[in-house]
Amino acid sequence: MIWQTLRLSLLVVGIATILIGLIGTAFGYILARCNFRGKDILDAVLTLPMILPPTVTGYYLILILGRRGLLGGPLYDLTGWTVTFTWAAAVIAATVIALPLMIKSARAAIESVDTEYEIASRIMGKSEWETFFRITLPLAKRGLLAGIVLSFARAFGEFGATLMLAGNIPGRTQTMPLAIYEAVASGEDERAMWLALILTGISITVVYLTSRLSRPRKSA
Amino acid sequence: MFEARIKKQLGSDGAHPFNMDVDIKGGGGITVLFGSSGAGKTSVLRAVAGILTPDQGRISLGGRIYFDSSTGTCLPIQERRIGYVFQNHLLFPHFTVEHNILYGIRDHSRATARQRVRELLSMLGIGKTARRYPRDLSGGEQQRVALARALASDPSIMLLDEPLSAVDVATRSRLLEEISVIQERSGIPFLYVTHNHSEAVRLGDAMYVLDEGRIVQTGTPLEIFNSPRSAPVARVVGTENIFVGNIIEHRIDDGTTVVDIGACRVQVSYCDLPAGGRITVGIRSEDIILSRECLTQTSARNVLKGIVRRIILETDKAELVVSCGVDFKVSITPATIRILDLKVGTEIYMLIKARAVHLLA
Numbered sequence: 001m002i003w004q005t006l007r008l009s010l011l012v013v014g015i016a017t018i019l020i021g022l023i024g025t026a027f028g029y030i031l032a033r034c035n036f037r038g039k040d041i042l043d044a045v046l047t048l049p050m051i052l053p054p055t056v057t058g059y060y061l062i063l064i065l066g067r068r069g070l071l072g073g074p075l076y077d078l079t080g081w082t083v084t085f086t087w088a089a090a091v092i093a094a095t096v097i098a099l100p101l102m103i104k105s106a107r108a109a110i111e112s113v114d115t116e117y118e119i120a121s122r123i124m125g126k127s128e129w130e131t132f133f134r135i136t137l138p139l140a141k142r143g144l145l146a147g148i149v150l151s152f153a154r155a156f157g158e159f160g161a162t163l164m165l166a167g168n169i170p171g172r173t174q175t176m177p178l179a180i181y182e183a184v185a186s187g188e189d190e191r192a193m194w195l196a197l198i199l200t201g202i203s204i205t206v207v208y209l210t211s212r213l214s215r216p217r218k219s220a
Numbered sequence: 221m222f223e224a225r226i227k228k229q230l231g232s233d234g235a236h237p238f239n240m241d242v243d244i245k246g247g248g249g250i251t252v253l254f255g256s257s258g259a260g261k262t263s264v265l266r267a268v269a270g271i272l273t274p275d276q277g278r279i280s281l282g283g284r285i286y287f288d289s290s291t292g293t294c295l296p297i298q299e300r301r302i303g304y305v306f307q308n309h310l311l312f313p314h315f316t317v318e319h320n321i322l323y324g325i326r327d328h329s330r331a332t333a334r335q336r337v338r339e340l341l342s343m344l345g346i347g348k349t350a351r352r353y354p355r356d357l358s359g360g361e362q363q364r365v366a367l368a369r370a371l372a373s374d375p376s377i378m379l380l381d382e383p384l385s386a387v388d389v390a391t392r393s394r395l396l397e398e399i400s401v402i403q404e405r406s407g408i409p410f411l412y413v414t415h416n417h418s419e420a421v422r423l424g425d426a427m428y429v430l431d432e433g434r435i436v437q438t439g440t441p442l443e444i445f446n447s448p449r450s451a452p453v454a455r456v457v458g459t460e461n462i463f464v465g466n467i468i469e470h471r472i473d474d475g476t477t478v479v480d481i482g483a484c485r486v487q488v489s490y491c492d493l494p495a496g497g498r499i500t501v502g503i504r505s506e507d508i509i510l511s512r513e514c515l516t517q518t519s520a521r522n523v524l525k526g527i528v529r530r531i532i533l534e535t536d537k538a539e540l541v542v543s544c545g546v547d548f549k550v551s552i553t554p555a556t557i558r559i560l561d562l563k564v565g566t567e568i569y570m571l572i573k574a575r576a577v578h579l580l581a
Contacts, residue, residue, distance in 0.1 A: 119271055120310045122297040124324040124373050134323070138314045 001170070002179075002194060009176040012087060013156045016094035020102045020151045023095075025144060028106025029132070033115075049161075050100035057097060058164025065092065065165065089166035090173050094155035102151040109143020110136060149210045153203050222246035222377060222409045226267045227276040230260065230433060240264075240433035249425030250403055250410040252441060256456055260433040261413040262307075265379045268411065269304055270297040281377055281409075303375030305383045309366040311354035317341070317365050318350040324373040340368040344398065360391035364398075371402065378403070378410045384419060396422050417445060417458070429453050451580045454502035459578065460549040461503040467495050476521060476574050483545015487521040488577040500580040505539065505551035507576040511569045512560055520571035524548075528566045531557065542570060 031043055049057045065072040067082045076082045083089050113136055121131040137144070159177040166173035168182065176199045183192035228240045240260045244251065253261045266272040268279055270286065273294060279287040286295045311320050318337055325333045341347045344364040349357060357365065363383060370378060380399070384392045400423055403410045414420055420427055424441040437444050437453045448454040451462055465481035476487040479501055488501060515523060526544035538557055540550040548570060562568070 114310075116306065116308075116310050117312060119297070120304065120306065120312075121323075123269055123271075123300075123302050123304045124369075125298045125301070125326050126323075127298060135312060139312075 002191065002198070004171055005174055005176055005179045005195070006198060008087065008090075008171070008174065009156065012090045012094060012175055013152060015091050016098065016155045017148060017152045019091070019095045020099055020155065021144075021148050024099055024102025024147065024151065025106045025137075027099075027103045028108075028147075029110050029136070031103070031107045032110040046103050047100050049097050054097055054158070054160025055164055058093060058161035061093060061096065061161060061165045065089070084165060085167045085169060085173060087166070087173055090162050090175055093161040093165045094158040094175075097158050097161050098151040098154040101154055102147045105147025105150060106140070106144055109140035109147065112143065113139045145210060145213075149207055152206060156199065156203060221248055222251075222281050222411075224264065224268055224279045225277040226264060226274045226279065228263070228267065228272065228274045230263060238433045242428070242430065242433070242435050244411075244428055244435070246409045246411060247425065248407060248409055250400070250412050250423045252420045252424035252427040253411065253413045253430055254415065254420050254424075254427055254441070254444075254456070255430035256415055259430040259456070261415075261430050262381055263433075264430070265304070265381055265411060265413060268300075268377070268379060269302050270295060270300055284376070301373065301376045303370030303373055303378040305363075305366050305370045305378070305380040307382045307385060309354070309362045309386075311362060311365055311369070313354055316351050316353055317346070317357070320354070320365060321369045321372045324369050326373060336372065337368075340372055343402075344368050359387045360395065363387055363391075363395060367395075367399070367402070371406070375408065377408055378406075380410060380412045382413055382415070384414075384416070392419075399423060417441075421445065429456055431456050447578050448502060448580060451500045451502070454578065454580050458504070459502040460505040460551070462500060462580065463502075463546060464498065464500050467491070467493055467497045467499055469495055479577075481546060484524055486524075486572065486577055487574045488579060489574050491579050502578045502580050503548070503572060503576060504578075505549040507572065508548065508550045509571040510540075510542075510550060510552065510556070510560060510562075511571060512567075514569050515571065518571060519573070521574040522570070522572040522577070524570045524572070526568055526570060528562055528564055528568055531562065531564060533557070542568060544570070 027046060031039065062069060062084065064070045065083050067073065067076045067084060072082055083092065117135050117139065118131050121135045126134070157177055159181070162175060163178060168174050168178045176195055180192055180195045183195060222245065224242065224244045226240060226242050229237070230240050231237045240263055242264060244264065253264055255261050263272055267274050268286065274287060274289065276289045277287065278289070285293050286300055287293060312323065315323065321337045321340060322333055325336060328336065338347070341350055344367060346361055346364045349361055349365065354362060354365070366383065384395055387395065396419060412423055420441040427439060427441045427444055428435050429437045429444060431452045436456070437449050444453065445457050448457050448459055454462055463481040465479040468478040468480050468485065470477050470490060475490045477491045479486055479488055479499060481501065486501065491499070493499060509520065514525065524544045526542040526548065528540055529543045529547065530541040532539040533554060538552050538554050540552065540562070542548045542550055550570065
């Protein structure tokens with residue numbers, strides 16, 4: 001049972017982290033490099049899940065994605081399928097909650113890249129896309145990686161919004177934090193301890209490995 | 221061949237707004253843009269490269285139009301085929317030297333591209349650095365890589381923004397020679413920004429002096445340095461002594477004009493202005509000869525008696541302020557101070573040829 005929970009958790013967090021990395025980097029780039037009206041508002045909205053209690057974010061997600069929700073309603077009418085109480089809902093909840101951390105890290109990482117390097121690349125005949133992938137992204141690599149690790153840790157520990165949107169169905173939507181809560185609530189102390197230890201161990205390992213990988217190369 | 225008419229309101233949000241309005245025509249050689257910092261030299265290069273969009277004007281190179289406000293043409297940066305050498309090199313830190321240069325090479329097979337990198341590196345004498353990263357290079361090596369990278373893209377024009385400001389004097393001298401050879405071999409126009417006299421004189425086929433976004437004089441570097449035509453030019457090219465005076469008389473017999481500059485009078489080359497008119501004159505501090513004795517039989521038209529007011533000593537040169545009613549800056553070597561036994565308060569004669577007093581409009 002523990003291993004099933006762990007497998008589900010890792011699957012959810014793995015997919016969430018990939019989504020966060022892609023979406024967060026894209027928004028980080030837009031916020032760092034583009035100027036448009038309403039940029040501050042966009043920034044505020046994207047930061048919201050970090051400020052609000054996760055249960056409130058989860059509640060809004062139900063309003064949007066639920067069976068009678070803004071987007072979820074039409075989807076249900078059309079297909080008879082709803083995302084709530086599926087493992088995909090756990091992925092969405094973890095992604096939305098941890099995304100602001102990634103956006104903030106990505107924005108700072110990209111802002112720290114001197115735009116003159118990008119200009120130099122453009123002058124050398126490269127398009128904006130090629131410049132982004134071959135110059136901006138590699139130069140911002142370390143900050144982006146840090147953001148991904150932070151987001152992974154946050155998504156791995158996600159509880160409130162997941163409970164609201166995905167529920168707590170063992171084997172289907174019960175991730176590690178939910179399982180720990182249930183174990184403690186039902187007095188299964190040993191199970192709670194093992195789950196907590198495994199969760200802690202994985203988090204520490206990931207953070208440690210990343211800090212080793214991203215250590216600056218020795219330079220002359 | 222190369223033409224840039226640029227009008228642009230600059231720094232409207234900053235502390236020092238000014239209007240750029242330049243018209244530059246370059247031939248096949250090296251055109252120098254000369255001016256102090258903030259004069260708008262870099263902005264000209266950035267407009268040519270397409271980083272800065274002019275409010276009005278037209279930029280073209282050999283019939284190819286980069287920008288034309290009247291037709292709304294504005295070629296994207298990456299389609300302009302420009303070689304740009306930045307003041308701070310801007311070598312990509314995550315690429316090796318070889319990779320940096322490869323990055324700029326357009327449409328070639330991998331083998332030909334690598335061959336071209338080897339040629340460029342050996343031409344600039346940095347073949348050994350190919351596998352190193354920019355942070356492991358000396359300033360001179362970085363500069364050579366930046367040159368090689370700019371040339372690698374097979375550009376139609378080279379823009380160089382104070383490329384030698386970060387290298388030592390010996391390296392600078394060698395690189396100047398290399399730049400001039402590279403230009404001759406490639407045959408493409410070079411637009412070279414600097415505020416260094418020796419770079420301008422050694423490289424420039426033509427020179428534009430910029431001040432506050434405007435061109436204040438055009439000519440060959442030597443022409444401009446030897447005879448700046450107006451006070452702003454004199455200031456920019458470094459004429460230290462500038463006086464406003466009145467024309468007293470013309471001496472037709474020896475072809476000079478006498479100008480009163482306040483407390484003393486100087487003879488200058490004949491100028492075609494009526495007596496009583498106001499005129500600005502400039503004298504470069506190194507064009508003044510000092511003597512402890514009053515020389516009467518000399519070719520110098522001006523022998524001015526003054527008193528040393530101040531001595532500013534640097535390691536390889538010295539500057540005196542000599543007062544004869546008005547203050548003159550005089551540039552000499554530290555040895556001269558010793559030989560002539562100069563102190564503050566010493567009486568001294570300044571010898572200035574009439575030809576060394578420049579008439580500034």
